[in-house]
Amino acid sequence: MIRVSNLIKSANGTRILRGVSFEVPPQTVLGIIGASGSGKTTLLRCLNGLDRISDGSIACAGVHLDATLSKKEYSRRLTELRRRVGTVFQHLYLFPHLTVLGNIIEAPTHVLRVPRKNAETEALQLLESVGLKEKAGRYPERLSGGEQQRVAIARALAMHPEILMFDEPTSALDPKRTASLRTLLRGFVEKGHTMVIVSHSIGFLEGLADQLLYMEGGEVVEFGDADEILKSPRDPRTKDFLEQAK
Amino acid sequence: MAWLLLVSVARAQQPLRWGADPSGGAPYVFNDPSHPDQYIGYEKEMVDALAAALGRKAEFVPSDWETLVSALQRKSFEVIINGLEPTADRQKQIQFSKPYYIFQLALTVRKDDERIHSLADCKDKVVGTLGNTAASRLLQKEGVPFKVYAEPPTAYRDLEFKRIDAVIMDVPAEVFYVSKKSTTLKRACDPFFRGTYNIGLRKGDDELKTQIDSAIDKIINDGTFEKILRKWGLWNDAQLELQSKAKPEQQNIDVAYDVTSSTFNWREAVWRLARAAVVTVLIAFGSMFIALIVGMPLAIGQWKGPRIVQWLCTIYVEFFRGTPVLVQLLFLYFGLPTIGVAMPGWLTALIGLGLNYAAYESQVYRAALEAIPRGQWEASYLLGMSPLLAFRRIILPQAFRIALPPMTNDFVSLFKDTSTAFAISVWELATAYRELANASGQFLMLGVAVSLYYLAMSLPMAHLARRLERKLQRREAIEAVESEVG
Numbered sequence: 001m002i003r004v005s006n007l008i009k010s011a012n013g014t015r016i017l018r019g020v021s022f023e024v025p026p027q028t029v030l031g032i033i034g035a036s037g038s039g040k041t042t043l044l045r046c047l048n049g050l051d052r053i054s055d056g057s058i059a060c061a062g063v064h065l066d067a068t069l070s071k072k073e074y075s076r077r078l079t080e081l082r083r084r085v086g087t088v089f090q091h092l093y094l095f096p097h098l099t100v101l102g103n104i105i106e107a108p109t110h111v112l113r114v115p116r117k118n119a120e121t122e123a124l125q126l127l128e129s130v131g132l133k134e135k136a137g138r139y140p141e142r143l144s145g146g147e148q149q150r151v152a153i154a155r156a157l158a159m160h161p162e163i164l165m166f167d168e169p170t171s172a173l174d175p176k177r178t179a180s181l182r183t184l185l186r187g188f189v190e191k192g193h194t195m196v197i198v199s200h201s202i203g204f205l206e207g208l209a210d211q212l213l214y215m216e217g218g219e220v221v222e223f224g225d226a227d228e229i230l231k232s233p234r235d236p237r238t239k240d241f242l243e244q245a246k
Numbered sequence: 247m248a249w250l251l252l253v254s255v256a257r258a259q260q261p262l263r264w265g266a267d268p269s270g271g272a273p274y275v276f277n278d279p280s281h282p283d284q285y286i287g288y289e290k291e292m293v294d295a296l297a298a299a300l301g302r303k304a305e306f307v308p309s310d311w312e313t314l315v316s317a318l319q320r321k322s323f324e325v326i327i328n329g330l331e332p333t334a335d336r337q338k339q340i341q342f343s344k345p346y347y348i349f350q351l352a353l354t355v356r357k358d359d360e361r362i363h364s365l366a367d368c369k370d371k372v373v374g375t376l377g378n379t380a381a382s383r384l385l386q387k388e389g390v391p392f393k394v395y396a397e398p399p400t401a402y403r404d405l406e407f408k409r410i411d412a413v414i415m416d417v418p419a420e421v422f423y424v425s426k427k428s429t430t431l432k433r434a435c436d437p438f439f440r441g442t443y444n445i446g447l448r449k450g451d452d453e454l455k456t457q458i459d460s461a462i463d464k465i466i467n468d469g470t471f472e473k474i475l476r477k478w479g480l481w482n483d484a485q486l487e488l489q490s491k492a493k494p495e496q497q498n499i500d501v502a503y504d505v506t507s508s509t510f511n512w513r514e515a516v517w518r519l520a521r522a523a524v525v526t527v528l529i530a531f532g533s534m535f536i537a538l539i540v541g542m543p544l545a546i547g548q549w550k551g552p553r554i555v556q557w558l559c560t561i562y563v564e565f566f567r568g569t570p571v572l573v574q575l576l577f578l579y580f581g582l583p584t585i586g587v588a589m590p591g592w593l594t595a596l597i598g599l600g601l602n603y604a605a606y607e608s609q610v611y612r613a614a615l616e617a618i619p620r621g622q623w624e625a626s627y628l629l630g631m632s633p634l635l636a637f638r639r640i641i642l643p644q645a646f647r648i649a650l651p652p653m654t655n656d657f658v659s660l661f662k663d664t665s666t667a668f669a670i671s672v673w674e675l676a677t678a679y680r681e682l683a684n685a686s687g688q689f690l691m692l693g694v695a696v697s698l699y700y701l702a703m704s705l706p707m708a709h710l711a712r713r714l715e716r717k718l719q720r721r722e723a724i725e726a727v728e729s730e731v732g
Contacts, residue, residue: 050627082629
């Protein structure tokens with residue numbers, strides 16, 4: 001589960017997040033929507049532990065972060081948080097010097113110290129589940145954008161994350177590949193994964209997200225059940241955004 | 247007839263251009279310490295006297311000892327007057343006047359040294375001397391290990407620093423640098439050996455040779471030269487021999503060159519070059535190793551270190567990049583011993599070049615590390631990696647790929663920069679070429695041989711580096727082909 005209260009994030013004197021609060025139960029898919037610069041990616045970077053929070057607190061994947069913690073303790077918990085969430089970046093950041101298989105087993109073998117054989121077996125299973133088993137020996141550059149994304153997903157899953165996070169997963173995909181990604185993610189939902197998906201594509205989130213969070217100017221404008229918000233948004237700003245998005 | 251007369255008059259009015267090496271050239275010819283733009287020396291005074299006898303003016307052309315013979319042949323000057331001995335090798339290339347001075351050799355040791363009393367005591371010691379001289383040939387013949395210097399002062403300084411055990415030098419130089427002023431060095435025994443100094447001329451300049459020979463006779467017999475020698479403390483009874491009336495031809499036969507003469511021995515030369523090549527390789531690899539190791543903390547310090555570390559690394563880099571490597575080597579070799587750190591030449595070259603190239607490598611590393619997108623770090627962190635693990639497993643391998651081509655380039659130029667070790671008397675390949683070629687005149691063939699040595703060393707390296715680069719970049723190549731086809 002995720003609980004965020006009064007989260008403030010400032011960088012270079014400007015507040016990017018101005019007091020964000022919400023709570024998501026486990027095994028839920030949270031969709032975060034909003035225009036560019038609304039702070040949705042920053043929120044994601046706070047949730048997965050890449051950015052340090054300026055004020056407030058976050059409880060995510062069983063790790064509690066509080067801006068008042070000592071620097072040392074904060075860093076310790078940050079490391080823990082990063083290990084418990086898996087993130088698929090918009091630009092993926094696959095490791096170009098490693099093969100597909102190498103990308104996936106790198107962290108399990110060196111961070112979790114799983115024996116190489118076991119890690120490889122599991123990685124091949126993961127690749128099979130994303131339909132890329134036969135490309136295990138290739139280098140990322142030789143894969144298509146959609147294939148690269150599925151490698152990134154498999155790489156994140158190999159660390160058995162409690163929460164899976166996506167930043168703009170559809171930005172580089174054509175409609176056909178978007179649909180197949182949706183099918184893949186729906187499979188994860190059925191297996192009980194908790195997911196956070198930052199996206200500007202309402203169509204992609206429709207029927208996938210359980211809850212929606214609409215952000216504007218670093219604040220939460222509307223948060224609640226996805227179907228309800230999509231059907232009848234309460235705030236006029238949400239309504240405007242949804243209409244423009246269509 | 248009148249025309250010929252005119253030509254010879256015109257020639258007579260031209261100054262007599264003479265070549266010698268004034269660097270460390272005392273007491274022959276050297277910069278006057280109190281008037282650094284003037285040259286002094288007993289040979290300088292002798293040339294003035296000779297020129298006066300010829301009715302010409304003397305004009306000094308400062309040159310380099312090792313290249314004197316080739317410079318004469320290139321007509322940089324008309325005569326060599328630099329304590330030159332008529333060896334068989336040189337006589338193949340140039341001709342010699344009659345002798346003007348009879349020299350002996352002096353063996354110098356440290357004042358407190360009681361081990362060495364003759365050359366025979368030096369068999370297991372290292373003796374310093376100048377390259378391509380009677381002394382160096384004598385040492386070679388006697389099988390005494392020796393080290394070649396470009397100038398007497400550096401040899402004597404190394405003796406004081408205990409880098410070598412003794413120095414053997416022509417008496418005139420020894421008189422000037424040791425007997426007259428040194429408090430820490432002494433003669434190991436009385437001067438020994440007998441050789442002559444003659445004036446070197448181009449083959450075919452027979453008219454000039456006749457004139458010079460009679461001018462030498464004149465200044466020796468009228469006491470002018472004796473006065474000069476006495477002034478410089480170089481007069482001894484041995485010189486009386488030259489005042490006798492023996493015919494010039496006879497004189498040449500009398501003088502015992504055979505002890506010192508050397509004809510060019512190709513097999514030995516190739517062998518010596520091979521030894522020099524080994525030194526070159528050791529210095530190049532050793533210093534590259536140091537550069538690669540030291541460069542890394544420098545790069546990281548300058549890139550991510552605290553402000554003060556960044557500053558220190560930047561100062562290091564700018565210092566070593568901003569001053570010539572030659573100056574750095576001279577400083578390490580001659581400067582450090584005064585504060586008690588005396589390293590042998592090869593080690594100085596190895597460390598000096600290593601520290602110098604570390605500055606360059608650090609910049610190669612830094613550029614490569616900075617070229618890796620931040621997302622690679624973030625992706626590693628989010629997979630639970632520590633910064634160190636991310637650096638080692640993810641960032642470094644990618645940076646290495648970027649850094650490899652410039653590193654290969656640097657290694658090739660480091661390879662060539664090993665030749666600067668010449669300045670600190672390291673007998674590496676370039677030094678060997680210069681020395682052997684000047685001794686024999688075989689610039690062309692030795693040049694080919696030396697080039698082959700360099701290529702034999704650098705080509706396999708370049709090949710290896712290219713293969714590694716190709717291996718690392720093959721994927722991009724395939725990618726490019728595929729996208730072209732697609």
